[in-house]
Amino acid sequence: MTEQHQIGETIQSRYRITSILGQGGIGITYAAEDQQTGDCVALKTLSFRRVNEWKILELFEREAKVLAQLDHPAIARYLDYFQIDRDHDRDFYLVQELVDGRSLAQAIVEGWHGTEEDIKSIAEQVLEVLIYLHELKPPIIHRDIKPQNILLKPNGKIAIVDFGSVQDTYRNTQVSGSTIVGTYGYMPPEQFRGKAIPATDLYALGATILFLLTGRSPADLPEVKFKIDFRSSVNISAHFADWIDHMIEPAIEDRFSNARQALNALRKEAISSLDRRIREIEVKLSLAGNPTPVKRRYEKPLGSRIDLKKNDHSLEINIPPSYWRGDGIGILLFAIFWNGFLLMWTSLASRVGVFSLFSIPFWLVGVGCAYVGLSSVFGKVHLMIGDRHFSIVWDVLGIKRQVNGKTLDLRPVELRSFYEVNNQPVMQVCLNQGVYSHKFGSGLSRVEKEWLQQEINEFLDEWRTKN
Numbered sequence: 001m002t003e004q005h006q007i008g009e010t011i012q013s014r015y016r017i018t019s020i021l022g023q024g025g026i027g028i029t030y031a032a033e034d035q036q037t038g039d040c041v042a043l044k045t046l047s048f049r050r051v052n053e054w055k056i057l058e059l060f061e062r063e064a065k066v067l068a069q070l071d072h073p074a075i076a077r078y079l080d081y082f083q084i085d086r087d088h089d090r091d092f093y094l095v096q097e098l099v100d101g102r103s104l105a106q107a108i109v110e111g112w113h114g115t116e117e118d119i120k121s122i123a124e125q126v127l128e129v130l131i132y133l134h135e136l137k138p139p140i141i142h143r144d145i146k147p148q149n150i151l152l153k154p155n156g157k158i159a160i161v162d163f164g165s166v167q168d169t170y171r172n173t174q175v176s177g178s179t180i181v182g183t184y185g186y187m188p189p190e191q192f193r194g195k196a197i198p199a200t201d202l203y204a205l206g207a208t209i210l211f212l213l214t215g216r217s218p219a220d221l222p223e224v225k226f227k228i229d230f231r232s233s234v235n236i237s238a239h240f241a242d243w244i245d246h247m248i249e250p251a252i253e254d255r256f257s258n259a260r261q262a263l264n265a266l267r268k269e270a271i272s273s274l275d276r277r278i279r280e281i282e283v284k285l286s287l288a289g290n291p292t293p294v295k296r297r298y299e300k301p302l303g304s305r306i307d308l309k310k311n312d313h314s315l316e317i318n319i320p321p322s323y324w325r326g327d328g329i330g331i332l333l334f335a336i337f338w339n340g341f342l343l344m345w346t347s348l349a350s351r352v353g354v355f356s357l358f359s360i361p362f363w364l365v366g367v368g369c370a371y372v373g374l375s376s377v378f379g380k381v382h383l384m385i386g387d388r389h390f391s392i393v394w395d396v397l398g399i400k401r402q403v404n405g406k407t408l409d410l411r412p413v414e415l416r417s418f419y420e421v422n423n424q425p426v427m428q429v430c431l432n433q434g435v436y437s438h439k440f441g442s443g444l445s446r447v448e449k450e451w452l453q454q455e456i457n458e459f460l461d462e463w464r465t466k467n
Helices: 054-067 104-109 116-134 169-174 198-214 238-247 259-287 328-378 446-466
Strands: 015-024 027-034 040-047 078-086 089-097 150-152 158-160 307-310 315-319 379-385 389-396 399-406 414-421 424-433 436-440
Touching: 015 040, 040 054, 054 078, 054 089, 104 150, 104 198, 116 150, 116 158, 116 198, 116 259, 198 238, 198 259, 238 259, 307 446, 315 446, 379 446, 389 436, 414 446, 424 446
Parallel strands: none
Antiparallel strands: 015 027, 027 040, 040 089, 078 089, 150 158, 307 315, 315 379, 379 389, 389 399, 414 424, 424 436
16 A cells, blocks of 8 residues: 655644554544644554545444544553545544553564563453453453554553454344455454454464464464464473363363453462462472461452451451442342232232242242342441350341351361352352351452452461460
8 A cells, every 4th residue: 555645744733743653444643733732642544545445444444433432551541533635535534642662573573582481471461451441331342452563561551552453233234245354364253253352352362372372373382173273383381271262162162251360360360379489489488497377468459338347355347238248249140030920920820829929939049149249238247256155147138147266166267158149159268067068248349359368268277376
């Protein structure tokens, strides 16, 4: 594509061209100086006369429309969109904030080799942007995540650019058929069929990570049964390799279903790696004759409303209701829907006698879900552990349940999951008494649960030492 403008030329009596940033299938992007503000901007241009199909113009206009609605620190800020009529032509212009950085593709060409932790950090940052895009109403699917469209800033942060291929799911479902957009090697099978869903961007990110690890296009890596076989080409941890495997599954149902799920899986891997490292250090210290274990310390999380009081003889914990912060919201909404439907079904079935009895097992499930949801959202917990006895009280909207026992019977507290919300396990704090397990804290954040586990176990350890 030939250049539309020369260096030094001023557009719209405002934007002075300083250099060419790049050019692709739907336009040329220039670096320019905004002479009104003095800021450096990116000026993307498109000539109507040079457009060989209407789809290109549609993509350009769609990019401007979408960018005007976005507000995320890792997405170049939209500034302006305008058009200029010339003799026998019309030029379109999109103005954005100019990001100081180089694309991941350029970084690899220039010799950048990120460590596994560096690349994981990039993956996490991109996933956070995808969570933002995919959870908009309607969701925005980028459809062209690749090394050329991810910029790496000098401070290690990333920015995602080139939204010329974006698609919202409403448009995708209302318009039959679509032009294939994307980049070969980074497109999952469904994209070749003109279909794009949030998991489509996840595949592209997984393929991008492979490029960062190998320096090769994913299309150049071997395939086994239509899936990229990358393990022989990389030297990374087993957990990270498994995570990538899950990202690049050809079948949609085998891939992570959304960016939040993928990010949680990646961060859990980081936590497990840290735990393994701590265990390795403990073993080395033990072999060196130093039995002192290395422990991670959890301080009370910032913003936590838990009230914890501890002295040499007692530990008292008060947990207020979580309200809208808890995982129980999903269960409570499900219980309302379930029991509402069941009430209608039972009332109809009661007209024909014994058929209503068949609803009893379903009512038991509905009541159980309602109790779990109400406990997580509105429940308060009071735990007291003394030198001889302990008590735990659950208060759900004034309805209380209490358990008392001997401190001697308590075993170490664990974090365990007994149910899932949106396919994600909900961890609870389990105060173990003999064969019994007293559960609480499902509405708390993960760090709050880990902090409580640490505090209770430390108190019990000190109590056993004294007794």
